[in-house]
Every structure is written in structure tokens, then in C-alpha cells.
Amino acid sequence: MIELVAGKHEPHHAAMEDKDGEGKCGTWPTRALEGTVFDLHGEPGRLITFCGDRERTVIDGIGNRRGGAGIQIVRSTYVRFAGFTIRNLLRAVDIQDSSHAEVTHVTSENTWHEGYRIRYNSTYNLIQHCHIKDTGKGYVGNGEGIYVGTARGRTTDCGNPEDNSDYNVLSNNVFGPNVPSENIDVKEYTTGGVIRDNVFNGTDLRGIHASTSWVALKGKGWRLENNVGVGMGVENGAGIRVLERAPGYGGSNVVRGTTCRGLSKGSVCVFVDARTTNNTVEGVKVEESDPSARERGGGGRR
Numbered sequence: 001m002i003e004l005v006a007g008k009h010e011p012h013h014a015a016m017e018d019k020d021g022e023g024k025c026g027t028w029p030t031r032a033l034e035g036t037v038f039d040l041h042g043e044p045g046r047l048i049t050f051c052g053d054r055e056r057t058v059i060d061g062i063g064n065r066r067g068g069a070g071i072q073i074v075r076s077t078y079v080r081f082a083g084f085t086i087r088n089l090l091r092a093v094d095i096q097d098s099s100h101a102e103v104t105h106v107t108s109e110n111t112w113h114e115g116y117r118i119r120y121n122s123t124y125n126l127i128q129h130c131h132i133k134d135t136g137k138g139y140v141g142n143g144e145g146i147y148v149g150t151a152r153g154r155t156t157d158c159g160n161p162e163d164n165s166d167y168n169v170l171s172n173n174v175f176g177p178n179v180p181s182e183n184i185d186v187k188e189y190t191t192g193g194v195i196r197d198n199v200f201n202g203t204d205l206r207g208i209h210a211s212t213s214w215v216a217l218k219g220k221g222w223r224l225e226n227n228v229g230v231g232m233g234v235e236n237g238a239g240i241r242v243l244e245r246a247p248g249y250g251g252s253n254v255v256r257g258t259t260c261r262g263l264s265k266g267s268v269c270v271f272v273d274a275r276t277t278n279n280t281v282e283g284v285k286v287e288e289s290d291p292s293a294r295e296r297g298g299g300g301r302r
Contacts, residue, residue: 144183
């Protein structure tokens, strides 16, 4: 275990990215060539662990808006980061082309774009017991809490490969306040992940780029279990939104034990796109919400 002493630490500043890697078509993926950890490999049951104290060990970018991430894990396996506060950066955590990494008991705040990113075929990673707040300070449309994968508009639509960031687990995390886009955005081409026992906060949703739900799920074979959400900053929103954005994706998901509180006018707790297949929704509860709010909804693209 490598323990970082209490105090303020400077982040690793990765190479600049063109509009956060989104937008125009280009060569994909543009993987980082360095990172906080790069090509570092532990073993099952013997993770290489970097340990701090969330209350006292701070990685502070001091307003660096395009300089990578506080913790960047690249081409690595079986590493763990535990006990940090990360603030004032493009994003707090960026996992690229890595597997079996763990990020636990980390607080992120004041990120220019999303809080955490898992991408470039990163698999079997775990984010748990984290607090993610104050995202999208540069542009609310990029202010997701956790973003898994890469959208079709940057992959197959551009002649680039799919981003199969599969079997990742997001559990026991707390989101908000001030998360203006989805708390969790799961992109097409991802499979078999788990979103469990999280507390979502949609009070500050802005609706930019159709960000009208706590969770937007476009992958397949995911399990969403025992999540609770509070607040909906837009009308006609959804707590969990299951969508088709690419052929063969958006189906065979299980959404079980979802509790929605504070839904706005016309909102639903779980919305399932009618074009998807074999999705299972069970145990939905709506509490303390607008009278027009419903447990379930479905239909075309929404």
C-alpha cells in the first residue's frame, strides 16, 4: 500500500483533449500516453493500493479546465485508489483501457465536465462509496456524474470501433448537489454492468442534450438494483431511462427495487423505450412526488 500524507497535492496533467473527446469525428480512441498510473499491474487479491484520507488528502487542480484528471488510470490492472478529495479539474477520475481497478471513498467537486469517466474498453472496474457533486462547471451539458463508454456519434458513426467498457460496477455512491446532467450515463456498446445501492439527486438537472433522468441506460444486460433518487429539475423527466441508441443494445436489462422521491410534473420513475426488448422492471416506488408522476412509462424516443 502506498499512503499519501495529508495536505494538498497537484494532479497529473495529461495531454490536452479536443472538446473532451466528444463532438467532431476523428481518430478514436485517443488514449492517454501517460497517467497517474500507467501500465501498472497488481494481482487478484493483491491490488496495488494508493491510500489517503478523504478529509485531509486533496488533489486540487486549482481551476485547470483541460488538464486531464485528478486520478487517471491507463492500461493498468488490479490497482486501487482510496480516500481522496479531488477538485477543480476537467474531471476527477478517468479510467482508460484498464480492468479490475477500484476507486473507493473519493469525493469529487467542481469538475469542468463529468465527475468520473470509464472508457476505451475498460472492464470489471469498481466505483463505490464515492460522493460526486458540482459537475459541469464549464458546460452543464457535459456535467454527468459518472460516464461509462463512448457514444455512437464518436464511434461507429465515424468509422471507429465500439467502446466495449463492460462489466463495470457502480455501487453505494452519493450524487449531488449540482449535477446538471445524468448522475450516471451508460452508453451503447456496453454490457453486463451493475448499478446498485446508489443515492441519486436530480434537483439540478437542466435538460441540456436530453439530460432529463438520473440514469440514462443504453447498454445491454445491466442490473440496476435498490437505487434511490430524489428530485427532478425538469418536467416530464424519468428516474431511470432505458433507451435504444444502437442496434442490439438497450435490452435485456433488469431494473429492480427503484425508489423515486420528488418527481416533477409528468415524470415517471422508470421509462423503457418501446423499441427495446427483454427488459425487466420490478419493485418500483414513487413517494412524495407531483400527483401526475407515475411508476412506469414507455413509448418511443424520449
